[in-house]
Amino acid sequence: MTKSPLLAAIAALALPLSAHAQTMDPAALRDAALSDDYAWDITEGLTTEIGPRLAGTEAEARARAWAVTKLTALGFKNVRIEPYQMPVWVRGEETAEVVSPFPQKLAVTALGNSGATPSKGLVGEIVYFPSLEALQAAPDGSLRGKIAFVSHAMHATQDGSSYGYYGAVRRTGPAIAAKKGAAAMLIRSVGTDYHRNPHAGGTNFPDGTAAIPAAALSLPDAEQLERILKRGKPVRLKLLITARQTGMKQSGNVIGEVPGSDPAAGIVVVGGHLDSWDLGTGAIDDASGVAITAAAAKRIMNAGTPRRTIRVVWFGAEEVGVFGGRAYGEAHKGDNHVLAAESDFGADRIWKFAVNLPDSAKAVGDRLATALFPLGISRGSEKAGDGADVGPLFKQGVAAVDLSQSGLRYFDLHHTPDDTLDKIDPAQLRQNVAAWTAMLAIVANAPEVIGRVTPAR
């Protein structure tokens, strides 16, 4: 590899590290990780032997047991499940069909927390809105007995930022429609692919707003419904959704550690989430995230004892409301977390990183830049702080590193039945592990004090 001499030269310019930490040369560990098999092994195992693992269900419990076995076998210490209670919503039957003027079935999936229709379904006239803003502008009561349909088109972005804006129709649209009297709500999937696999995902009804049936159409179906509406005749649709809330159940986070040599230096938390939506096997969301972070920690473990403890957390119940992340943040408020980072955006190549570090540890960011650029990863100028599950830690002022995967095809797959192992590119997965391994080698061994920061958001 032509880059080795350059890296050697850069290493010679780096801060003097302790003899201990020098057994963990970030560049050497990074390059070795490009042959990693741990992450594939975890991703393949979890998606094959467990498959879908909806939060709070028996499948998620099996995933926790699987995780304990796997992390223990890999040599992690203090492997444990930290349980918590959460409300559990489950999917049932879900069908949609145009009754008139052009009878035909449409592919639909209920949104998390959707209410149910009557057991024989409900029939209503479609009222079309081109945007969430248009729905918001509808007069109160104007949707009584109707099915609201918001169809606006999200486009892929490398940083995934379009999910914030376009995702609002899923997160808040059904509650808005409910307040205006709608019998049900349909959205165009928050996604970018043209397959008949609608995108699931959570919606929320605030206290006092009864949950109406709320579901997503696949993009081909949403565009079909738009074409039908454009013929100008009233469009009546029959919707059947038997989803339901099943009450409070147990979920849990699974934790394993690579103990550090210097307990006073604090803990570096890395992880992803163990639960998945129920339609696919949760390969990109987020088997690969738990796999990448654990594989990187394992590679550090293999190299020796880091200065700081690396704590791997496989969070439960992220998809349906970040119950695991909040439970962890609450339970471990008193821990000396010095840095947190999360992988929850698939396994395509990391293209950018960012940090949120105190001034005292500014040099850590520079060493990350040096270690990551050979992987095609450039430094972003924004403050780091991505991640739902480690969000509560960031709010507590814990320093952050973001390793940002390309989102260009993420929303082709996100929350759909198509989120399966075949979508993971082993070469890109290894690039992720290499980046995370280099990051951990630097952060867990940094001689600097890493104190609190002002959160990015």
Next chain:
Amino acid sequence: MTKSPLLAAIAALALPLSAHAQTMDPAALRDAALSDDYAWDITEGLTTEIGPRLAGTEAEARARAWAVTKLTALGFKNVRIEPYQMPVWVRGEETAEVVSPFPQKLAVTALGNSGATPSKGLVGEIVYFPSLEALQAAPDGSLRGKIAFVSHAMHATQDGSSYGYYGAVRRTGPAIAAKKGAAAMLIRSVGTDYHRNPHAGGTNFPDGTAAIPAAALSLPDAEQLERILKRGKPVRLKLLITARQTGMKQSGNVIGEVPGSDPAAGIVVVGGHLDSWDLGTGAIDDASGVAITAAAAKRIMNAGTPRRTIRVVWFGAEEVGVFGGRAYGEAHKGDNHVLAAESDFGADRIWKFAVNLPDSAKAVGDRLATALFPLGISRGSEKAGDGADVGPLFKQGVAAVDLSQSGLRYFDLHHTPDDTLDKIDPAQLRQNVAAWTAMLAIVANAPEVIGRVTPAR
């Protein structure tokens, strides 16, 4: 366009045609067709206003009514439905789940003519075969109570030829498994995409072989099942299929004509099939085929009166056993068909053509080559004769032209829920119409006698 002077030069070298036919210059009609909207209009209309149209069902009947209205509005003459009776199979519920060792649902769809499971499903151990030959080699009785699973991987080919070999597992596998005592049969979909949308398609049980439940897994699901099997533990799967035969029902072909000026010169038959599988809206299979052929005939109609009658046939019930094609061939045995051509391979660009013409009309093939090469279509050396619905005419010795579309993504979509309008590329659709228009301008106006030929197969 730089090609115009060349085409003009070629036109000057062509056979002298009658003054009448010269109003229909193939090159001019071809180039004008590159702006065609008729084909899109038909494809969009049929897939939107009818949607799925399984043979022999009420939806196919609505499609026939739609077709009569459309062909009449376009100015075709002698528009009519020619009915026939056929046995009708319909889909019901269809689910599959691994019971042990790793419980999870798999995406499955019943094959046409599949038998049903008991109403609560059946549970059986999976017996895996890497190929149809391996299944054939299994000892009689060795599959009693088991679910046979054949999983071999088809790859995309431009000419679609891989469908012949790999498709055999779908067409004949279930009957072979039934004879060996299997309780049910699963196949890896005969397809090339990695979406959780299994490929439907017909299978056949010869007289005396009771239909067992037979279904296709999507590729991600087939590979998941293979991975589960590779763990070496017995794999038990629960299958529920409530498909059923509903007896004899009416279907029909829809016919419209562009009458020719010389009744003695015979009839040119072109068309595609009106029915579709029930999972998608049948855009590439075969709304685009009926659209392309009718659009080309319409463009000839607009240009004047051709020498020969062009008969557009939108065949019924192709997917489930070529009932429409056989009914047409039988009913019109006495007609003076001089040439037949069918479009039933999507709407991606035509890349090759071939002919089967009598020696007396050899020059027609040469004129086709001249007219088609500017569209990127080269001449194949094989004898033409593709097409299930016009197959009975070919068997009667009718001359043939094949206009071959690229099959490189056809089996990503074929027989799946994903066969929807968004998969049609308007520019490639127009290239198809241009080729068909040029072909019809040449063939319908050819001064040569076009007599019988030896069929290609």
